[in-house]
Amino acid sequence: MINASLKQLSAALGAKQISAVELASLFLDRIEQRNPVLNAFVTVDRARTLEMAKGADARRAKGESGPLLGIPLAHKDIFCTEGWLTTCGSKMLANFVSPYDATVVEKFKQAGVVTLGKLNMDEFAMGSSNETSHFGPVKNPWDLNRVPGGSSGGSAASIAARLAPAVTGTDTGGSIRQPASLCGLTGLKPTYGVVSRYGMIAFASSLDQAGPMAKSAEDCALMLNAMAGFDVRDSTSLQRPTEDYTRDLDLPLKGLRIGLPREFFGAGMDDDVRAAVDAALAEYRKLGAVTVEIDLPNSGLSVPAYYVIAPAEASSNLSRFDGVRYGHRAADYGDLNDMYSKSRAEGFGAEVKRRILIGTYVLSHGYYDAYYLQAQKIRRLIANDFVEAFKVCDVIASPASPSVAFRFGEKSADPVQMYLSDIYTISTNLAGLPGMSLPCGFGNGGMPVGLQLIGSWFGEARMLNAAHQYQLATDWHTRMPPDAG
Amino acid sequence: MSLNLEEVTRIARLARIELSSTEADATREQLNGIFGFIEQLQSVDTKGIAPMSHAVDVVQRLREDKVSEADRRAAFQAVAPDVEAGLYLVPKVVE
Numbered sequence: 001m002i003n004a005s006l007k008q009l010s011a012a013l014g015a016k017q018i019s020a021v022e023l024a025s026l027f028l029d030r031i032e033q034r035n036p037v038l039n040a041f042v043t044v045d046r047a048r049t050l051e052m053a054k055g056a057d058a059r060r061a062k063g064e065s066g067p068l069l070g071i072p073l074a075h076k077d078i079f080c081t082e083g084w085l086t087t088c089g090s091k092m093l094a095n096f097v098s099p100y101d102a103t104v105v106e107k108f109k110q111a112g113v114v115t116l117g118k119l120n121m122d123e124f125a126m127g128s129s130n131e132t133s134h135f136g137p138v139k140n141p142w143d144l145n146r147v148p149g150g151s152s153g154g155s156a157a158s159i160a161a162r163l164a165p166a167v168t169g170t171d172t173g174g175s176i177r178q179p180a181s182l183c184g185l186t187g188l189k190p191t192y193g194v195v196s197r198y199g200m201i202a203f204a205s206s207l208d209q210a211g212p213m214a215k216s217a218e219d220c221a222l223m224l225n226a227m228a229g230f231d232v233r234d235s236t237s238l239q240r241p242t243e244d245y246t247r248d249l250d251l252p253l254k255g256l257r258i259g260l261p262r263e264f265f266g267a268g269m270d271d272d273v274r275a276a277v278d279a280a281l282a283e284y285r286k287l288g289a290v291t292v293e294i295d296l297p298n299s300g301l302s303v304p305a306y307y308v309i310a311p312a313e314a315s316s317n318l319s320r321f322d323g324v325r326y327g328h329r330a331a332d333y334g335d336l337n338d339m340y341s342k343s344r345a346e347g348f349g350a351e352v353k354r355r356i357l358i359g360t361y362v363l364s365h366g367y368y369d370a371y372y373l374q375a376q377k378i379r380r381l382i383a384n385d386f387v388e389a390f391k392v393c394d395v396i397a398s399p400a401s402p403s404v405a406f407r408f409g410e411k412s413a414d415p416v417q418m419y420l421s422d423i424y425t426i427s428t429n430l431a432g433l434p435g436m437s438l439p440c441g442f443g444n445g446g447m448p449v450g451l452q453l454i455g456s457w458f459g460e461a462r463m464l465n466a467a468h469q470y471q472l473a474t475d476w477h478t479r480m481p482p483d484a485g
Numbered sequence: 486m487s488l489n490l491e492e493v494t495r496i497a498r499l500a501r502i503e504l505s506s507t508e509a510d511a512t513r514e515q516l517n518g519i520f521g522f523i524e525q526l527q528s529v530d531t532k533g534i535a536p537m538s539h540a541v542d543v544v545q546r547l548r549e550d551k552v553s554e555a556d557r558r559a560a561f562q563a564v565a566p567d568v569e570a571g572l573y574l575v576p577k578v579v580e
């Protein structure tokens with residue numbers, strides 16, 4: 001059951017082979033057993049989960065059906081969930097019980113999904129290793145001495161250890177794809193604007209996008225069907241016709257043009273990652289796809305441009321945490337400004353503070369044009385490169401991460417080294433494109449390697465097709481850590 | 486470019502984040518490392534390029550000017566650090 005696909009779980013629920021309560025209990029037991037070591041979940045509430053499962057069973061008993069009715073999922077702790085703690089991995093929100101549901105959470109509830117709990121993450125989604133979480137780092141189930149990636153590290157580890165069949169994540173610069181790569185699972189960041197950001201605690205609003213993380217592309221497509229859609233409460237949500245993201249899964253890959261960016265296959269990639277990605281590309285050629293070399297000449301500027309734009313937006317978004325309406329307030333303070341400054345100094349961790357300070361600086365008088373505006377112009381150049389590239393290819397392939405999962409402490413002393421672990425993922429967010437990571441083999445230390453696929457704007461269905469066909473021909477996505485079973 | 490201690494303190498004040506003098510020193514070093522990395526953007530020729538502020542070009546939607554939300558003040562204030570009679574309490578700002 002723990003290795004079953006969402007389709008199989010749904011069929012089992014439909015055939016009354018298992019109830020939603022039994023299914024939720026199975027995963028709750030696994031969480032109870034494994035979470036003390038992995039630290040993937042920050043909140044579990046067995047009673048509340050089982051209540052939801054009973055509700056799903058009752059709906060099914062009344063004749064209702066649906067692809068996700070009774071399926072247990074867990075949410076990254078960045079999504080507001082009514083009545084549950086919603087901490088965003090921060091001391092600032094350590095006691096915040098959300099008074100409302102994020103749109104994503106609400107949609108899953110309507111579909112009859114059962115919430116298993118809330119997943120650990122880098123504080124305010126700022127990190128690539130889960131080491132910035134106020135609640136301690138998540139361990140990589142493949143090797144407990146290594147990071148799971150970030151910021152959706154709890155999400156990734158929970159799937160790898162089979163503590164949940166599928167989960168939600170968010171991706172601002174690679175936060176779904178990089179942990180998916182490091183923990184050996186499939187994760188997808190949709191085109192910007194496809195999934196509502198309402199109730200998803202904001203980091204960098206022009207880049208943030210929620211997406212599914214699961215064991216396969218097919219599961220991700222089913223999840224995305226439930227997550228996507230116009231939302232009047234998100235000002236950048238797109239009004240588009242409803243799509244069935246599973247519709248192209250079975251198309252043959254003959255003639256698919258896979259673009260390989262020269263800039264992504266140069267120096268900076270570890271040999272073990274290169275070998276696994278090369279083998280995946282050979283498999284794609286066997287399946288009938290053709291590979292073409294493409295150029296993304298400005299992609300080398302993605303990481304520095306991102307570290308101007310994302311902190312700028314973060315400094316603005318996180319100004320709401322002032323110790324007045326919600327969140328941490330210092331115990332001792334003098335005047336109002338002192339209350340703000342002390343509450344924020346105590347409530348935020350080091351990386352969050354760093355990014356707020358960078359953002360405050362690049363937006364401040366005299367530096368706005370030189371940094372912020374210049375970065376936005378470079379963002380345009382980066383996006384234009386993709387427009388050109390997609391004239392000659394249908395999807396783009398690259399590694400998702402330049403290395404396999406690194407060890408705790410290996411990069412935490414040097415922020416710039418940590419930032420460079422998202423070197424292949426960030427340009428996708430700047431351009432607003434959909435991207436995903438899927439397992440394509442193993443590298444040093446027996447650690448998983450992820451293949452990144454990037455689709456054209458709104459090209460999720462085609463990208464999922466390419467991922468699904470690869471997963472029909474290979475079994476990397478079915479592998480799990482030795483002690484998960 | 487390189488930030489001095491005074492500038493770090495000024496940014497922290499603008500951001501309303503208290504920094505002790507030892508923290509300010511460590512922060513200065515880290516920020517300078519990051520700004521050194523960001524500096525490469527300066528050498529790119531972007532003449533005539535329109536800034537891209539968002540991933541997708543959308544215009545703000547307008548809606549009818551009518552009440553769309555229910556009053557949930559009690560629920561929202563339940564998570565506030567200090568409230569009284571429906572008001573958020575903060576230190577006195579006007580003498």
